[in-house]
Amino acid sequence: MIELEALTKRYGEKVAVNNLTFTVRPGIVTGFLGPNGAGKSTTMRMVLGLDRPTMGEVRIDGKRYDQLKDPLTYIGALLDAKAVHGGRSAYHHLLCLAQSNGIPKSRVAEVLDAVGLTAVARKKAKGFSYGMGQRLGIAGALLGDPRILMFDEPVNGLDPEGIHWIRTLMKSLAAQGRTVFVSSHLMSEMAVTADHLVVIGQGRLLADTSMADFIERNSRSYVRIRTPQRERLLDVLCEAGITAVDADGGALEVDGGKPxxxxxxxxxxxxxxxxxxxxxxxxxxxxxxxxxxxVEYHAHTGAVPVPDEALTASARQAWGSDWKKGA
Structure with missing residues (x-):
């Protein structure tokens, strides 16, 4: 179990995480959502003791991370797939982690096989694709057979087979009674993986609820109707006090209606x-x-302005004197 209590992190005047309180419980996959800059990565770093909170605290099975003996046996995490010494092989990267946490050497081969990297176990990590790096990071998270798993964007760089594999893995870990906490920007993937959601925005807690309840509370539900007797149906609905609106393909939609x-x-x-x-x-x-x-960062639609200095010499020549006038 991961418990956050009034967790706050400031960088000067910037408040990255603002008074977060929630619990990540075992037995389910908890999704961690928020726009870019919401404070998700900072929160995860504080869980692992990589950043020190300005206020508040995080407890992992009742203890701070720095109080854990052999922490990889309590919590395994993937935060950055590139956080590997490129000159080490996948095998020796995991062996170093195992030896520093009192984990048997035999476990290295087990997790390499579990993530599908046995064939490249002796190859240097610098030659790995991003997807292979993700698999190696997941192997590191699984190494200590921990009760708590935390993944930040675990499907990045994975092919469809890899995405299906990590989804199945997270669900199976939760089914074993483990705590699984995962952050992702892929909503379609999160929708079929997570059971519970924690949503933050600008460092503040916006939602802490089940997936079904989150969608029900924050989205529109409606009934879609198609009929060859459109005008007749509109009259019938109107007489019953039901409002229908036009939809694509000549269909009708009724908000909140019962089919x-x-x-x-x-x-x-x-x-x-x-x-x-x-x-x-x-x-x-x-x-x-x-x-x-x-949302902190907004993109705007429309034409992208080209600065004068970006114009090629041929374009300037074609514009002639009009370019110099700014026409």
Missing amino acids: EWIGDLAAQHQVVLHELSPRQASLEEAFMRLTAES
């Missing part, structure tokens, strides 16, 4: 339906709605 009610109503008035389906916004839409006021 059973609409189906019964259509049947009573002999209106033929070709589609009657409940819909709910995705995790991504729910996340965007909740964090809209907390």
Whole structure:
């Protein structure tokens, strides 16, 4: 279990993490979401004692990280796939970690096999692709057979097979009763992996709830209807006090409606339906709605301005005197 209590981190006048209090519980995959600059990585670094909190504290199974003996046997983490000495082989990188944490040498071969790196175990890490580096980082996290696992963007650089593998791995670890805490910007992946969500924005806690509850509270639910008797159905719905709006493909949408009610109503008035389906916004839409006021960096659509100094000589010549006038 990971417990954060009033956790705060300031860098000068900048408040990166602001009074965070939440608990990451065992037996489920907890997703950690937030826009860029929200404070996710800083929070994870404080969990591992890599950054010192300005205020508050983090406890791992009731202890601070610096109080843990052989910490890799308590918590395993992947924060940066490139945090490996490039001159070491995958085997020797893991062997160094094992020896410094009292972990049997035999465990190195086991985790290399688990992440699919046995064939390149003796190759130097500097020759690894990003995806291979991710697998090596995950092997390091698993090395001490810890009860708590923490992953920051674990699917970066992985191919579809690798993404499916890490998803299955995280679910199986949680099913074993372990604590699994994972940060990712891939909402589609998080939607099928996480059971619980912790969402932060500008360092503050925005949500700490189940995946289903998060989507229900922060997204639009509606019923989509298609019928060859569109005008007739609109009249029937209007008489029943139900408002329908136009949707793509000639369909209609009813916000918050019950498909059973609409189906019964259509049947009573002999209106033929070709589609009657409940819909709910995705995790991504729910996340965007909740964090809209907390996004620190906004991109703007439209043409990208080209500075004068970026113009090529041929372009300047083509523009002639008009370029010099700024026309």
